[in-house]
Amino acid sequence: MYNFRKIENKWQKIWQQKKSFETGKSSKKKFYMLEMFPYPSAYGLHMGHARNYTIGDVLARYKRMTGLNVLYSMGYDSFGLPAENAAIREGVHPLDYTKKAIKNYINQQRSLGLSYDWSRMVCTHKPDYYKWDQWIFLQFLKKDLAYRKKALVNFCPRCNTVLANEQVENGKCWRHHDTEVEIKDLEQWFLKITEYADKLYDSLDKLKWPETIKEMQRNWINPSEGTLIKFKVDDECIEVFTTRPDTLYGVTFITFAPEHPKVLELVKGTKYETDVKKFINKILLEDKSERTEKEKEGMFIGKYAIHPLTKEKIPIFIANFVLLEYGTGVVMGVPAHDKRDYEFAKKYDLKMITVIAQNKPTRSYLVGASAITNEDLEKIGIKIVRRKDDGDREIEIPKQSVKKYEKMITDKLTPNFWNEYIGEEIVFIFKHKDGKIERLVLNKDTEERIDKLAADFIGENWNKKCVWKWLSENKFYSDLVTHEEEGILVNSEDFNGLTNKKAIIEITSRLNSYNLGNKTIQYHLRDWLISRQRYWGCPIPIIYCDKCGIVPVPEKDLPVKLPKKVDFKSGGNPLATNKEFTNVKCPKCRGNARRETDTMDTFVDSSWYFLRYTDNKNTKEIFSPEKANYWLPIDQYIGGREHATGHLIYFRFFTKFFKDIKLINFDEPALRLFTQGDVNKNGVRMSKSKGNVVDPMDMINEHGSDSLRFYLMFVSSPDSVFEWDDGGIISVSNFLNKLYDLSKAKCGGREKDGIVLSKINSLIGSVTENIENFKYNRALIGIMEFTNYLHKNKDYVSQKVFNESYKALLTLSHPFVPHLTSELNCDSKWPSPNRKLINNEIEFEEEFLSSTMNDIHKIIKLIKKKPNRIKLSVSELWKYDFYKRLKSEASKEFKVLIEKLMTKEHGKEIPRIVQNYIKNPGKVPLVILSQMKELEILNSNKKMLEKEFGCEIEMGKNDSKANPGKVSILIE
DSSP: OOOHHHHHHHHHHHHHHTTTTTTOSSSSOEEEEEEEOOOOTOOOHHHHHHHHHHHHHHHHHHHHHOOOOOOOOOEEEEEHHHHHHHHHHHOHHHHHHHHHHHHHHHHHHHTTTTOGGGOOOOOOOOOHHHHHHHHHOOOOOOTTOOOEEEEEEEEEEETTTEEEEGGGEETESSSSSTOOOEEEEEEEEEEEEGGGGGHHHHGGGOSSSOOHHHHHHHHHEEEEEEEEEEEEETTTTEEEEOOOOGGGGGOOOEEEEOHHHHHHHHTTTTTTHHHHHHHHHHTSSSSSHHHHTTTOOOOEEEEEEOOOOTTOOOEEEEEOOOTTTSSSSSSEGGGGGOHHHHHHHHTOOOOOOOOOOOOOOOEEEEEEEEOOOHHHHHHHTTOOOOOOEEEEEEEEEEEGGGEEEEEEHHHOOOTTTEEEEEEESEEEEEEOOOOOOOEEEOTTTTHHHHHHHHHHHTTTTTTOOHHHHHTTTSTTTTHSSSOOOOOOEESSSGGTTTHHHHHHHHHHHHHHHHHEEEEEEEESOOOOOOOESSSOOOOOEEETTTTTEEOOOGGGOOOOOOOOOSSSSSSSSSGOOOHHEEEEOOOOTEEEEOOOOOOOOOHHHSSSHHGGGGGGOSSSSOOOOOHHHHHOOBEEOOOOOGGTOOOOOOHHHHHHHHHHHSSSEEEEEEBBBEOOOOOEEETTOOOOGGGGOOHHHHHHHOOOOHHHHHHHHHHSSSOOOOOOOHHHHHHHHHHHHHHHHHGGGGOOOOTHHHHHHHEEEHHHHHHHHHHTTTHHHHHHHHHHHHHHHHHHHHGHHHHHHHHHHHHHHHHHTTTHHHHHHHTTTTSSOOOOOOGGOHHHHHHHHHHHHHHHHHHHHHHHHTTTOOOOEEEEHHHHHOOOOOOHHHOOOOOOOOOHHHHHHSSSSTTTTHHHHHHHHHHHHGOOOOOOOOOHHHHHHHTTHHHHHHHHHTTTTEEEEEEETOBTTTTTOOOO
């Protein structure tokens, strides 16, 4: 066994001392390889990190070997809440916590053999980095893309501080489980990412990213064409976005997203305020994607909106199914034409009204009409859909038969019954006890009368109130009364009779003429709230002056540095405890002022770090445009799909902004994206909470870095889930020992020179293609197969051919196992296949021989007997031609194949062969050799076979038990 510790330590020191992977501008073609940089936690690398970084390192090493100028660096997203929490819990300053964590990460990443250019490292917590976060913020401010508005936050009254969602446990503060978290409305800073929504959406098509990621971004940005409608509330207007203004007359309630900043304003000082805050707090702690799928839940907030056209009062609710991210965060409730609205209205006993009639046959539920026979109905063209046991009938009425049906009802309906039919109109025909007929078309004016008559006819227990609602509860009517389909407007005043598509245009136009609405495009994408009421983040460069208002910190005064002396125990924002930091002079009037104590979302730090790698020591500018334009865009970016709607949108936004302010000449940060799969153990993702974590450092110490790298790349495709198996890495270690042992091989033959040269050149081509396409596992399977072949056949290869092939094998293996292959003197240049040396025929012949030898070994193992003599017989002559014809047929249907291939002479055997072929076509050789060629291969390798099995070998032919590619084996 080779000494992996000694070898790996040796080469890691050499790479570090020689600065082997440092790079600069060159005449060579560039390649920018990058993985998403990590947050440096106290726990160090986990196995997902190890897999992710090895995927990138393999490609970076390969690209260098192909002659490209490769930029491949590492840094740390080192601001963040965990360091601040550690300061509170353990009394460790975030700076000390972070420095220690980064040092540990660097040591672990070096141990993994990663070929980073460490001279370009960035750490986002350092002032020389976050100075430029602040500079970027000021550029956004200059372009009116940074602004301040109110937003809801979790607040602990005992700590007197804002809490992140993850610091709220069951509605209580994580530090004080007896203190309920409150919701507060605070002024916070936003970046206007929505100004770039169209650009972010439109340029997705040109990216060579996984389609799933692009689709997630499309759905997140999600441009929707619709109408912005103003509803008056008290003395102001609220705006509601809808794609269905045609249903405006069906609105019976308005619903706000619980987190909408307007909600707390509307309930302030009212009897609803306390309960509304509790409800908001409860909803905000739920996962957004899950809360919309849960049972509809909401509450009335004591306010009413005024309908812009009918001027009716509409109750206002907050509800869990409304998201701030959609439209304006306020929706109009149309229970008759939206499923969620219907469920909500049903639960909270809200009214509904059908305003779109579908083009479907008129329906009626016929009760109290025993005098009307089925023949009477059929005679006028009415279809009886269902007849119930009690004699009631569900019927469909053609348009031309409606008047005849109404006359029939008028004449024959039993007194004290009514009949309704639903078509373009909903018509009620009541027959009083005295035979008097009262015909009413359902609308807002007649609804109360219809409901009263129904109550009179039914009796005291009737308490339905909303006619449309009780009609919708009849299954036969439900899809006519409540639906989301197109149709003709009804109950919509001047717009009755219009198609709903025409009504969308006309109603929007009417609203626009009253200055109560307009056509617009809205996005699911929201402006980016970057304020964090935290210490361990980049300070926002703003000063508040009573005289001058909001004043940006002058660029010459950047960076605004985080003070180290703050109190983490006092409650509130730690930054506010340092008066030297907060109390400043106004840059404009030199009067007393106060500094902003919010810090930036850490996603700001990670939205441009890839640009700083190109020029990380520049103190005069954020980076040199010349250097950035040379290296960027990133040629290959690697990271998790969980960042699809966060970081992967934000860094595109920053790039487009930088191009607009003429910093760079490109508008997309990464041309290609690869998303790696998770690392599982026992069928679930590794996590400390599940107790199934395997520490990569333990594996490196026990088996070596090369073994871990190889294993992580070998078991599954890099984009698939990786299932950890402790035994797998042991097998890899054994294989690498075999690869190492080949360096000492002595060769003495030349029989297999041609096949070895053919195989190694084929392997060069396949490994190259597989690395380029992230099929690393396939590349390693090929490397393992050739290694095993070379090991097994070294006695039949000349030393020259062996040495050449082994050197090429080491070179192909280098991106995966760089320490071992460096020790064994692999080439630094990636090989190109010599196509002239690739002989497919000789490889197929070798495959035939290898398959035969494997079969002999299996039989010997099965019979547990050393052979005295082995007879190998090839197949009958006719089968070779038959198998070729069989493989050439496109059909895989038994009947078709039999009709084409059946011969009288071999009628008994052909059906069996065809059936076996259909079941398992892979068992038929890829290439059918001739009978003569198979015999020639066996005879020319007779000595080798006799040496292998230690007995006499005899050859034969025309054995009925044999098939092409599969000889008959008789062992004595």
